[in-house]
Amino acid sequence: xxxxxxxxxxxxxxxxxxxxxxxxxxxxxxxxxxxxxxxxxxxxxxxxxxxxxxxxxxxxxxxxxxxxxxxxxxxxxxxxxxxxxxxxxxxxxxxxxxxxxxxxxxxxxxxxxxxxxxxxxxxxxxxxxxxxxxxxxxxxxxxxxxxxxxxxxxxxxxxxxxxxxxxxxxxxxxxxxxxxxxxxxxxxxxxxxxxxxxxxxxxxxxxxxxxxxxxxxxxxxxxxxxxxxxxxxxxxxxxxxxxxxxxxxxxxxxxxxxxxxxxxxxxxxxxxxxxxxxxxxxxxxxxxxxxxxxxxxxxxxxxxxxxxxxxxxxxxxxxxxxxxxxxxxxxxxxxxxxxxxxxxxxxxxxxxxxxxxxxxxxxxxxxxxxxxxxxxxxxxxxxxxxxxxxxxxxxxxxxxxxxxxxxxxxxxxxxxxxxxxxxxxxxxxxxxxxxxxxxxxxxxxxxxxxxxxxxxxxxxxxxxxxxxxxxxxxxxxxxxxxxxxxxxxxxx
Amino acid sequence: xxxxxxxxxxxxxxxxxxxxxxxxxxxxxxxxxxxxxxxxxxxxxxxxxxxxxxxxxxxxxxxxxxxxxxxxxxxxxxxxxxxxxxxxxxxxxxxxxxxxxxxxxxxxxxxxxxxxxxxxxxxxxxxxxxxxxxxxxxxxxxxxxxxxxxxxxxxxxxxxxxxxxxxxxxxxxxxxxxxxxxxxxxxxxxxxxxxxxxxxxxxxxxxxxxxxxxxxxxxxxxxxxxxxxxxxxxxxxxxxxxxxxxxxxxxxxxxxxxxxxxxxxxxxxxxxxxxxxxxxxxxxxxxxxxxxxxxxxxxxxxxxxxxxxxxxxxxxxxxxxxxxxxxxxxxxxxxxxxxxxxxxxxxxxxxxxxxxxxxxxxxxxxxxxxxxxxxxxxxxxxxxxxxxxxxxxxxxxxxxxxxxxxxxxxxxxxxxxxxxxxxxxxxxxxxxxxxxxxxxxxxxxxxxxxxxxxxxxxxxxxxxxxxxxxxxxxxxxxxxxxxxxxxxxxxx
Numbered sequence: 001x002x003x004x005x006x007x008x009x010x011x012x013x014x015x016x017x018x019x020x021x022x023x024x025x026x027x028x029x030x031x032x033x034x035x036x037x038x039x040x041x042x043x044x045x046x047x048x049x050x051x052x053x054x055x056x057x058x059x060x061x062x063x064x065x066x067x068x069x070x071x072x073x074x075x076x077x078x079x080x081x082x083x084x085x086x087x088x089x090x091x092x093x094x095x096x097x098x099x100x101x102x103x104x105x106x107x108x109x110x111x112x113x114x115x116x117x118x119x120x121x122x123x124x125x126x127x128x129x130x131x132x133x134x135x136x137x138x139x140x141x142x143x144x145x146x147x148x149x150x151x152x153x154x155x156x157x158x159x160x161x162x163x164x165x166x167x168x169x170x171x172x173x174x175x176x177x178x179x180x181x182x183x184x185x186x187x188x189x190x191x192x193x194x195x196x197x198x199x200x201x202x203x204x205x206x207x208x209x210x211x212x213x214x215x216x217x218x219x220x221x222x223x224x225x226x227x228x229x230x231x232x233x234x235x236x237x238x239x240x241x242x243x244x245x246x247x248x249x250x251x252x253x254x255x256x257x258x259x260x261x262x263x264x265x266x267x268x269x270x271x272x273x274x275x276x277x278x279x280x281x282x283x284x285x286x287x288x289x290x291x292x293x294x295x296x297x298x299x300x301x302x303x304x305x306x307x308x309x310x311x312x313x314x315x316x317x318x319x320x321x322x323x324x325x326x327x328x329x330x331x332x333x334x335x336x337x338x339x340x341x342x343x344x345x346x347x348x349x350x351x352x353x354x355x356x357x358x359x360x361x362x363x364x365x366x367x368x369x370x371x372x373x374x375x376x377x378x379x380x381x382x383x384x385x386x387x388x389x390x391x392x393x394x395x396x397x398x399x400x401x402x403x404x405x406x407x408x409x410x411x412x413x414x415x416x417x418x419x420x421x422x423x424x425x426x427x428x429x430x431x432x433x434x435x436x437x438x439x440x441x442x443x444x445x446x447x448x449x450x451x452x453x454x455x456x457x458x459x460x461x462x463x464x465x466x467x468x469x470x471x472x473x474x475x476x477x478x479x480x481x482x483x484x485x486x487x488x489x490x491x492x
Numbered sequence: 493x494x495x496x497x498x499x500x501x502x503x504x505x506x507x508x509x510x511x512x513x514x515x516x517x518x519x520x521x522x523x524x525x526x527x528x529x530x531x532x533x534x535x536x537x538x539x540x541x542x543x544x545x546x547x548x549x550x551x552x553x554x555x556x557x558x559x560x561x562x563x564x565x566x567x568x569x570x571x572x573x574x575x576x577x578x579x580x581x582x583x584x585x586x587x588x589x590x591x592x593x594x595x596x597x598x599x600x601x602x603x604x605x606x607x608x609x610x611x612x613x614x615x616x617x618x619x620x621x622x623x624x625x626x627x628x629x630x631x632x633x634x635x636x637x638x639x640x641x642x643x644x645x646x647x648x649x650x651x652x653x654x655x656x657x658x659x660x661x662x663x664x665x666x667x668x669x670x671x672x673x674x675x676x677x678x679x680x681x682x683x684x685x686x687x688x689x690x691x692x693x694x695x696x697x698x699x700x701x702x703x704x705x706x707x708x709x710x711x712x713x714x715x716x717x718x719x720x721x722x723x724x725x726x727x728x729x730x731x732x733x734x735x736x737x738x739x740x741x742x743x744x745x746x747x748x749x750x751x752x753x754x755x756x757x758x759x760x761x762x763x764x765x766x767x768x769x770x771x772x773x774x775x776x777x778x779x780x781x782x783x784x785x786x787x788x789x790x791x792x793x794x795x796x797x798x799x800x801x802x803x804x805x806x807x808x809x810x811x812x813x814x815x816x817x818x819x820x821x822x823x824x825x826x827x828x829x830x831x832x833x834x835x836x837x838x839x840x841x842x843x844x845x846x847x848x849x850x851x852x853x854x855x856x857x858x859x860x861x862x863x864x865x866x867x868x869x870x871x872x873x874x875x876x877x878x879x880x881x882x883x884x885x886x887x888x889x890x891x892x893x894x895x896x897x898x899x900x901x902x903x904x905x906x907x908x909x910x911x912x913x914x915x916x917x918x919x920x921x922x923x924x925x926x927x928x929x930x931x932x933x934x935x936x937x938x939x940x941x942x943x944x945x946x947x948x949x950x951x952x953x954x955x956x957x958x959x960x961x962x963x964x965x966x967x968x969x970x971x972x973x974x975x976x977x978x979x980x981x982x983x984x
Contacts, residue, residue, distance in 0.1 A: 029624065030566060031611065034559035036624055039639060042556045064534045067526035068613075068644055068660050069582075072589070074522060076599050086589040090561070091601050092613065093585045095648040097564070097578040107568050109583050109610055118601055119523065121560075121584065121613075132521065132528050141835075147531060152560055152644065156587040168560050343633075 007289045012233040020162045033160040033167030043300035061146045069119035070128045078252035084219025088156040090121040121154040129175045130249040145177040163280035171275035177267045184268035188244040191272040192225040195240035204295035204408035205285045210463025222246035228462040230415040231284040234436020236462045236489035245269035292357025296400040302334040304358045306349045308365035328393035425476045438489050442482035444475035462487045499781045504725040512654045525652040525659030535792035553638045561611035562620045570744035576711020580648040582613040613646040621667045622741040637669040655772030663767035669759045676760035680736040683764040684717040687732035696787035696900035697777045702955025714738035720954040722907040723776040726928020728954045728981035737761035784849025788892040794826040796850045798841045800857035820885035917968045934974035936967035954979045
């Protein structure tokens with residue numbers, strides 16, 4: 001195939017890059033830090049969008065669209081948010097190019113078209129949205145606002161990585177406004193649950209729900225909730241965040257409402273988002289040295305049918321059966337590809353669809369037709385079985401469900417094996433260096449200790465798990481008392 | 493309601509603005525020229541997207557995503573395209589803000605973070621996409637590329653109008669690459685047909701398919717095909733364009749392929765797009781002085797059920813019936829709202845849903861329950877009829893279909909009445925000033941005459957209709973010979 005992939009043990013990072021490129025998911029563009037999401041990669045994103053969008057709507061949210069640009073003075077209004085993103089913002093300063101008088105056919109920025117106020121390309125949309133909510137909210141009757149936006153955002157990252165960290169990325173950002181603190185917290189938690197359910201049910205990727213430490217909190221949030229996943233190399237990946245914003249943005253943009261008693265109150269807010277980064281997580285959670293392993297619920301192609309033939313006549317007979325199976329599967333809502341190209345050998349095709357992570361492959365040759373059977377191979381375990389032509393289409397749904405569950409169980413088992421409680425800093429460092437994964441350790445709760453541990457080990461507090469049990473102990477670093485273990489890991 | 497709408501006869505332009513704002517479709521943001529698309533407006537866009545996306549996929553296209561930014565040197569590569577958009581481009585020149593040393597809490601652009609090369613925020617993506625296609629195309633086996641992108645684009649318009657002309661707007665842009673000229677032209681025409689079908693079948697808006705004159709051609713195209721619609725005020729609106737790019741972008745970006753004979757050839761291209769402007773067209777084509785008239789196939793809510801009640805007990809009885817009808821309709825795939833608010837009177841609700849253009853309203857009162865009937869009102873004609881509770885849900889699909897057709901027929905009849913052939917420039921001006929609409933006139937085919945007519949009348953050549961019959965005549969302006977009539981109009 002000429003599409004050799006570096007193995008995970010040899011170089012995990014190169015394995016990831018190879019997969020992204022060779023499976024045609026994405027590539028670097030000529031624009032620094034910006035990626036091109038190729039059709040196959042984008043079709044995974046479309047599947048993710050459909051599932052998430054339905055979950056958002058089922059929980060009462062609607063979509064809207066807010067401007068790409070944020071005037072600098074608006075961007076500044078919530079100080080912590082502005083400070084958090086100021087260092088990685090793309091800034092529009094001019095609105096026109098003109099012909100270069102010195103070089104024919106070339107253009108230069110027209111100095112006469114300088115903006116009075118610079119525009120920030122949104123790194124996140126709290127500022128522009130809360131400045132709009134000010135106009136939309138007067139009375140308690142206008143609340144809650146439960147709005148989501150699908151959009152592109154720009155954060156000028158210095159070190160980029162396809163899907164995981166790019167200057168421009170695609171995401172959704174929910175921004176809600178509420179009359180009470182309690183309701184806003186409930187919303188924050190509800191959306192965390194939605195993300196966790198999506199990660200586990202669709203991505204087949206187990207996650208740990210928790211709260212970020214102050215140091216890792218979203219700039220402008222009172223509390224940041226997150227879901228954390230474990231990749232195959234033992235590094236953690238933050239797969240989604242849901243922020244309780246308190247009244248910070250209501251303060252910054254003066255968003256108040258008249259309550260039932262006729263008194264003015266400040267509005268409570270939340271925001272929550274997941275991005276194309278999830279495609280990176282999906283790859284790293286499940287794939288192997290032969291290529292992608294995509295859970296059926298997010299697979300752009302569920303079943304590929306590969307004919308094994310020497311002559312046109314053989315192909316024609318096989319095609320009849322293949323089209324019948326394909327049509328029966330399509331009627332059940334599955335995406336099926338019949339690859340009848342005569343320019344490539346079956347072995348080449350087998351490797352190609354393994355690389356692309358198609359969950360089920362059906363091979364049909366002349367002898368199969370005689371026997372009334374087909375060969376069905378599953379991508380996750382590579383197991384093959386012989387099925388009857390008459391029943392194969394009816395058997396596929398259960399097989400796909402089985403594959404979905406198996407991928408999840410495998411990832412769960414791995415994640416469980418990567419949760420290591422430690423009680424000394426020596427062990428802490430040892431586990432990180434030899435095994436990786438999540439380290440459950442006592443921490444004294446101070447940003448200073450958190451920073452010192454990060455400096456010494458590159459591990460950060462991924463979250464304080466929501467289900468952490470109270471347990472008296474002492475901080476692995478400072479020896480000061482602690483009431484529960486938190487989750488440390490090196491992370492993407 | 494406090495939501496009075498200026499009538500069309502009084503001030504058409506103000507009527508449009510009133511509708512957009514009062515029906516909660518969109519509003520101006522604090523960012524110059526950029527709009528906020530509100531949830532109700534966005535849900536119409538979602539309906540449009542779904543229908544178009546399916547049509548694109550059914551014709552073999554796939555979606556992908558390309559960067560928001562185009563480096564200036566890349567932007568310049570196709571000279572005509574660059575020239576066409578240079579005067580309305582947002583330019584990113586810096587990638588960081590820093591604390592203003594003179595004003596606490598304020599930020600300034602960090603002069604140390606000046607980009608080596610400025611980035612243009614895409615006004616259209618031919619440049620970035622063809623610079624990518626160069627990497628993707630080597631052999632005839634790599635062709636065709638049939639790719640679409642859903643994205644935001646920015647064109648720095650000086651005079652903006654919600655939906656119709658905004659600095660940032662949402663659109664889809666298809667970009668295809670082909671081995672032969674013939675195939676590329678076929679693609680250009682196919683996508684024009686897709687747009688026409690979408691406009692007529694979903695938007696219930698008749699369109700005329702044609703070719704742009706040289707003066708109105710897309711910068712960088714060899715030929716621009718378009719669909720033109722007629723608004724109720726007699727002005728035309730370009731509703732979609734499909735461009736045959738020839739080899740212009742292959743030339744600019746050096747995109748070549750090895751043909752079956754092993755020889756290098758240049759690739760042929762097309763691009764085609766429609767935007768959120770279509771929402772403006774939808775409004776202006778059908779709506780009336782009471783509010784929006786939305787064709788059922790694009791309506792976010794198909795049916796609203798309004799209970800007429802005095803007491804809680806009455807509401808509870810009505811609710812039972814309403815929920816049964818709603819549930820039967822939802823099972824058939826319709827979107828139904830049961831508005832059981834006790835804070836607003838039925839009359840208020842009736843006006844609200846007329847304003848929002850909900851195609852069918854069902855009202856249910858206590859007497860209706862006794863009679864086993866409901867009152868069904870259709871938004872397009874305002875006709876009311878009594879239907880049996882038992883059969884109403886089964887009758888709605890045909891009613892909605894009838895409404896969809898009626899809206900189309902009405903628009904078609906109007907458009908037909910607004911097609912006026914003229915044979916003198918006197919008549920030309922007269923028709924434009926008294927009646928408006930499309931004027932079918934002979935034109936000598938020169939850009940000079942086209943410009944002179946525009947200067948004198950503000951009318952432009954909307955298109956040379958594809959179905960124009962050969963007819964000898966003389967140009968209304970110059971008296972020079974002409975072989976067919978072209979379509980002139982004042983336009984949005």
